[in-house]
Structures are given as structure tokens and as C-alpha cells.
Amino acid sequence: MQRIGVFICWxxxxxxxxxxxxxxxxxxxxxxxxxxxxxxxxMCSENGQQLIKNAIKExxxxxxxxxxxxxxxxxxxxxxxxxxxxxxxxxxxxxNIREHCSWIHKDxxxxxxxxxxxxxxxxxxxxxxxxxMSGESPVVKRALVIGGGIAGIQAALDIADAGFEVxxxxxxxxxxxxxxxxxxxxxxxxxxxxxxxxxMVDCAQHEKIDILSYSEVEEVKGFVGNFNVxxxxxxxxxxxxxxxxxxICMEKCPSKKGLNDFNMGLNTxxxxxxPFAQAIPNVAVIDPEQCIKMKTGKCGICxxxxxxxxxxxxxxxxxxxxxxxxxxxxxxxxxxxxDNFNEYGYADNKDVITSLELERLMNAAGPSDGVLVRxxxxxxxxxxxxxxxxxxxxTSGCGKPYCSxxxxxxxxxxxxxxREKYPxxxxxVFYIDVRTPGKNYDEFYRRAAEQYGVDYIKGMVGKVxxxxxxxxxxxxxxxxxxxxxxxxxxxxxxxxxxxEPSVRKIATLLTASIDTNNFLTESHAKLxxxxxxxxxxxxxxxxxxxxxxxxxxxxxxxxxxxxxxxLVKDKLKTNACVATPDEMMCNGCSxxxxxxxxxxxxxxxxxxxxxxxxxxxxxxxxxxxxxxxGCGACTVTCPSGAMDLKGFSSKxxxxxxxxxxxx
Amino acid sequence: MTKQERIDNLLRLSGTDVKKCxxxxxxxxxxxxxxxxxxxPHQFVSLLAQGKIEILLxxxxxxxxxSCMACVERCPxxxxxxxxxxxxxxxVVRAQGKNGLKAEDIxxxxxEFIPQQLLVSAYRKYNK
Numbered sequence: 001m002q003r004i005g006v007f008i009c010w011x012x013x014x015x016x017x018x019x020x021x022x023x024x025x026x027x028x029x030x031x032x033x034x035x036x037x038x039x040x041x042x043m044c045s046e047n048g049q050q051l052i053k054n055a056i057k058e059x060x061x062x063x064x065x066x067x068x069x070x071x072x073x074x075x076x077x078x079x080x081x082x083x084x085x086x087x088x089x090x091x092x093x094x095x096n097i098r099e100h101c102s103w104i105h106k107d108x109x110x111x112x113x114x115x116x117x118x119x120x121x122x123x124x125x126x127x128x129x130x131x132x133m134s135g136e137s138p139v140v141k142r143a144l145v146i147g148g149g150i151a152g153i154q155a156a157l158d159i160a161d162a163g164f165e166v167x168x169x170x171x172x173x174x175x176x177x178x179x180x181x182x183x184x185x186x187x188x189x190x191x192x193x194x195x196x197x198x199x200m201v202d203c204a205q206h207e208k209i210d211i212l213s214y215s216e217v218e219e220v221k222g223f224v225g226n227f228n229v230x231x232x233x234x235x236x237x238x239x240x241x242x243x244x245x246x247x248i249c250m251e252k253c254p255s256k257k258g259l260n261d262f263n264m265g266l267n268t269x270x271x272x273x274x275p276f277a278q279a280i281p282n283v284a285v286i287d288p289e290q291c292i293k294m295k296t297g298k299c300g301i302c303x304x305x306x307x308x309x310x311x312x313x314x315x316x317x318x319x320x321x322x323x324x325x326x327x328x329x330x331x332x333x334x335x336x337x338x339d340n341f342n343e344y345g346y347a348d349n350k351d352v353i354t355s356l357e358l359e360r361l362m363n364a365a366g367p368s369d370g371v372l373v374r375x376x377x378x379x380x381x382x383x384x385x386x387x388x389x390x391x392x393x394x395t396s397g398c399g400k401p402y403c404s405x406x407x408x409x410x411x412x413x414x415x416x417x418x419r420e421k422y423p424x425x426x427x428x429v430f431y432i433d434v435r436t437p438g439k440n441y442d443e444f445y446r447r448a449a450e451q452y453g454v455d456y457i458k459g460m461v462g463k464v465x466x467x468x469x470x471x472x473x474x475x476x477x478x479x480x481x482x483x484x485x486x487x488x489x490x491x492x493x494x495x496x497x498x499x500e501p502s503v504r505k506i507a508t509l510l511t512a513s514i515d516t517n518n519f520l521t522e523s524h525a526k527l528x529x530x531x532x533x534x535x536x537x538x539x540x541x542x543x544x545x546x547x548x549x550x551x552x553x554x555x556x557x558x559x560x561x562x563x564x565x566x567l568v569k570d571k572l573k574t575n576a577c578v579a580t581p582d583e584m585m586c587n588g589c590s591x592x593x594x595x596x597x598x599x600x601x602x603x604x605x606x607x608x609x610x611x612x613x614x615x616x617x618x619x620x621x622x623x624x625x626x627x628x629x630g631c632g633a634c635t636v637t638c639p640s641g642a643m644d645l646k647g648f649s650s651k652x653x654x655x656x657x658x659x660x661x662x663x
Numbered sequence: 664m665t666k667q668e669r670i671d672n673l674l675r676l677s678g679t680d681v682k683k684c685x686x687x688x689x690x691x692x693x694x695x696x697x698x699x700x701x702x703x704p705h706q707f708v709s710l711l712a713q714g715k716i717e718i719l720l721x722x723x724x725x726x727x728x729x730s731c732m733a734c735v736e737r738c739p740x741x742x743x744x745x746x747x748x749x750x751x752x753x754x755v756v757r758a759q760g761k762n763g764l765k766a767e768d769i770x771x772x773x774x775e776f777i778p779q780q781l782l783v784s785a786y787r788k789y790n791k
Contacts, residue, residue: 343693389687389739393685393739394740395739395740395741396738396739396741397741398739399739432687459688459692460687460689460692461692462689462693462694462737463693474693475688475689476688476690476692476703476705478686478688478691481703481706483691483694483697
């Protein structure tokens, strides 16, 4: 029989204001097995922990129940305290009487009654607890960074500088990401390429960094310290080791009508191309949908002209398997599609463009060589109207409910740059709120209004329509309580951003949680902001939430610090609550192996004695406890009930259910 | 009726949550009858949220709103300014002891393409 101690925490007034903690502690004393019951203001404090340690020693407790906050908060704290007093840490159970009770109830009697039931439930479980020991697993000293934008680049450089091997997997033909497409960067207006491309080159030249461009993660197995990742190296039809980036192929290619993705489709590129001048790797890629040779079998001009024989039309996708100790997700974002916003006339008017398209139009390496012209007629626009919050802060279902965070600043930047370069241009900005918190940010926005004479209009645009090539922008001016129409030459939509859609697949592969907006969820919004709840997976950049370049770089470096902290360890303590099979009940059906996300389950041929000197060889399950994460998927899948989870056995769970039902 | 009851009544009749308004003005930016209205669509939402209903009940705008629902269609927050206008109009008409709409007329004029609210508000306006 266990000698159980119960410790009820007030959590200041968090629990005590709604739950009669003294009554709970008193009532529980009568429970069979309970030899000690106490309540205290802050059980997690030094004094509270001491109280637990003393009670364990004085009353020879063999198991304890702490009625407190969620086990996610302080289970580790109380396990440590118990261990310090000589108790096995797995002889501790938490009854969550805060999140599951005091915070969601108003009536004290009701909440107190429920708290008693929750503590009884934990007692029912702890009676069946057994001491458990954790094992150890080695750490593969190599990191994977998924996504080669500024977030991935920064994380990779920081990890590599600490001496660890890093692979960057980038789905596009070059690293650089969205930042490579930008013209200038706020709030200092330095040229994006000038500050990004040196970092790209650093990545390429770093002896610890391996860039796997034009590649995608296909499969992830394993767990923190020991991920096994299958990477698809997509066929680029150009031998990466031979191509010198001379671009003769691009000149000679007769199929030149492909939309240039890098320029947001504002101009065209050949079927064989290098996305932009400073691409890393500086290696061409063939678009098989556009290549005449690959579609018809006739052409082969690029192959003829290539001086190093790099072109290979028969190349196939290849798969490589690599092991990693940690994974950084840095998959980035894209602007949303504007199909739901026909009031702005984006689909019908060439001169209604998104802000990212404007970045390319203003970029010296862009489709118009940095000269700002109207896409429709190539003329210089004299009146430009910006519309903010296009698709952001939209709860009607058309757009995104969140603020995209970067638009106020980049719109101020655009407006300022245009007024600087073309002082004869009139610039209007429709805004709902201007949100510019951050160092030197509000000053930046005010400079646009005060020094550059940008006309900020508090109000929103209702419709944009075309009259003889002029874009009529009709909106409200709320300060003057007027409806106004601005005859414009160019309309720029500050389009909401959303996570790059491929992040959903990545999240599934990594079993990393994702929210309703497809942003990856951090482990704790304030205190663990760069860690995914999945151990060994870290988040950098917009895949975790909207953010600008300075914030992205900070988060990427924070990720790197976490990764380095993990990779310097030689061994990790493994989870003690692992699956444990009953071989005699196993029928060898493999269903558990199919659901195991970590690859912890294998099958072995084993000899069993049948009695009477006879033996039989049967195929039975075997769990690798170093790999098992204790998720329990196998235990509920097993049709014969042969699989159980240490610390969460079916018996323990059923006794908890019984304790709840007894009330 | 106390003033609060009259406010609550308007909130209930409108069936829209005026607190969701983020004051962007897109409703008034889109409204085709904006210049004909003494009180603008966004003001209907804002004044009701503040409980300043006398201004609304005394406005001419309730007779000039086209009930075209453009404001409802374009609102990024799912608020329905036209429904507030209709609630005020309804309250004014009822206070005059009228309702405008005859129940027996409805079947002949119902057309599946006409928004029901347009029908209702049209009758209130033109039968006054």
C-alpha cells in the first residue's frame, strides 16, 4: 500500500479565490492511502518545495499528489523536489486545479467539489504508479535548416560559427528568400541586396554549411537529437558541380516567355535561367514545362552552347538521407491571393499592383531597371495611391484576422522613396491605423508625412474603377467626414502576408503544431518563443508569426543559440514514459508500427515455448525505448491490447476514470 | 421606455455587433448614397455604439439609404451598417404607428434574387 502525501497549492489567489483549498486538503485526508495532506500559498516556491521534501522524509511517503497548476508549468519542479527527498520522480502526480478548475469556474462550492474530485483522480492514478528510470540517447551533431531566406541564413551562419555542421534545404533554385526581392529596407533605407548577398556568400563559403537548393524535405523520422530526414533533390537538369553561371544558356534559349517569379511575374525569363544575378548557388535550372527540348525532343541549344557540358535533360529527382540533432523551420511567407477583394480591381487593372510588385518595379535589378513606370503603358505615374490593410485585420472571412505588421512601415518607405526620387509625384496613403512601434519606426513614418509631404488619409477605400485609363480610387476621409475620389495613375495594395503554404506539410512531417492561420505554434508565447512544442524543432521568421527583418534576424539567432545548446550535449536524457509491449498478447499485425511517428517500433522473430518441449517462432513487436516519445498512439491502436505506456498504463487511466465517475 | 431600453432595442433590431467595428470607414468609402446622407454609414455604427440614438432617430439619412448592402458586403469586420440604418428606420416608422409593409403583399413581390432586407426597407420607405 502506498503512503500518499497530498499538497494543495493556493497559487496566491489564482486557485484560493475560487477553490476552498483548506477544505480540499481536509476532505482528502479521509481518502484511503493518504497519510498526509497540506495546503500552502505557493507550493512551487522554495519554502513550498521544502515543505514537500520534509513531509516525504518525516512521513515516509512513497508517492505524492500536488494539486496545483497545469503539469506543463511545474511538473518538472515537483519531480525534482521529490527526487531530492529520495523519491522516484515518477511517483509524483499533478492534479490540475487551476487551468482545469479555478480559472474556469466562478462558484466556490462547485469549484471546491471539482477540485476534490480532481485530486481523488490523481490519487487513484498514483496508487498504481511505479518508479521509472530514464535512459540516454546520443546527439547527432548536425543541424537542418528548412528554408534559405534571411531567417534560415542567419540561423545557419550562427550555428556553423559555433562549429557545428548545418544543412540548408531550400525549395527554390537559390537561397535569399523574400528579402532578396526587396529594394530598400526600413528604417535605415539600406539596400536589401547589399546587406543580404554578403550573408548568402558567407553561407556558400562556410566550410560547415551545405546548401541543398532546389530541394525539399520528404520524410522525417526520429526525435530530438536523432532525426532521420529524407531530402528530395529536385532535378534541375543542370549539373550543379559543372555549371559556372556564365549565362550563355540564358542568352541562347529560344523559349523566353516564362513568367519571371522572382520579379513577381512582371516580366519574362528563358526556360533555362538563374533567378537573379547574385543567386547562390549561381547555377542555372531548367523549367521542364517551358523547355522546348523537354516538351518536343527538338532543340538542345543550351546543351550545344554550354562550354562545360553541364546540361543534362535526363536528370531525375534524387533522394538523400541525413541525420540531424536539431531542426530549424524558417519557411517564410507569401502575400495572399487577392481573389476575394475585387473592389480594388487588382485582377482587371495592370496598374493596380501589390507592394511586393512595387518592390520589384523600384529595384535597380527589376523588370524596369529601377525606373518607376506603370505596368500598363510604361509611363511615369504622377499620382500614386496606397491602400493599407488589404486583407489584414479582416474577420469577414475574405482575408486574415491578424495584422500583417510590416505593411505600415514598408508603405511609409515606398511613399518616401517615391517622393525622394520623383518629387513631382503626388502620393496618397489610405490607412485605418498607422502602427509603427519599434526603435526609430514612428519617427520614420512621421518623416514620410512631415518631410516628404506624403498625404495620409484616415479612411478606407471602398472601390477602385477605371475611367479611360485613370484609376478612380473612391474612399472615405473620416477626419473630414467626406467621401473622396482620387484620380490615380498607380494603385499599390499593402497586401496581407500569410505563411508559405508548404509549411503545412513540413508541420505534419515534424509533428509540430500549427494554428488556424497556418503559423507554427511556439512552445510558450512569452518564455519559449523560438521552440516548437516538438522537442528539437525550432522556429525562425514569419513561419511563426508576422515580423520584419530585424525581428526575424533576432529570432533566427535565438534559434541558433537553442540549437547550439542542444548540440553541445553528448547525450540526452530520454523519456521514461515509453511504450511497453506484452509479447504474449501481440499478434504481429504491425498496426502499432504504422502509426508510430518516431519509428520506434520494429518487429522481431522470437522463439516461444509452448510447453511439452515444443517451441514456436512468432513475429512480435519490439519498442526502442530511446526513440519512443511516449505519445501513446500505439497503445490505442493495438487491437489486442498488447501495448501499454509506462506511467500512463490502461489500468491507471481506467482507475482515473472510475475515480471521476464515483462522485 | 428608458433610454437604455431604446438603445438595447436598436441593438437587438439591427442584429449586428457594433463593437466589432474598427473604425476603418470602408462602409462610407463604398456607399453610393454617401452625399445624400446627413449621417454617414460609419456614423450609424459609431453613434449606436456610443448610445447617441437621438441623432440617428432624427436623421434624414434613413430615407436616403438605398439598402444596396454594399457597406455590409465590404465591411472587413462582418458588421452590417445597413442593418443599423434599417433598425432606426423601423423604429421611426413604428413610432408613427405605421409599418408600411402589408403581409398579404409579400408573396407577389418576393424574388429570390432580391435581398429580403431590401424589400422590407423599400416598403417602409415608400409607404410612409
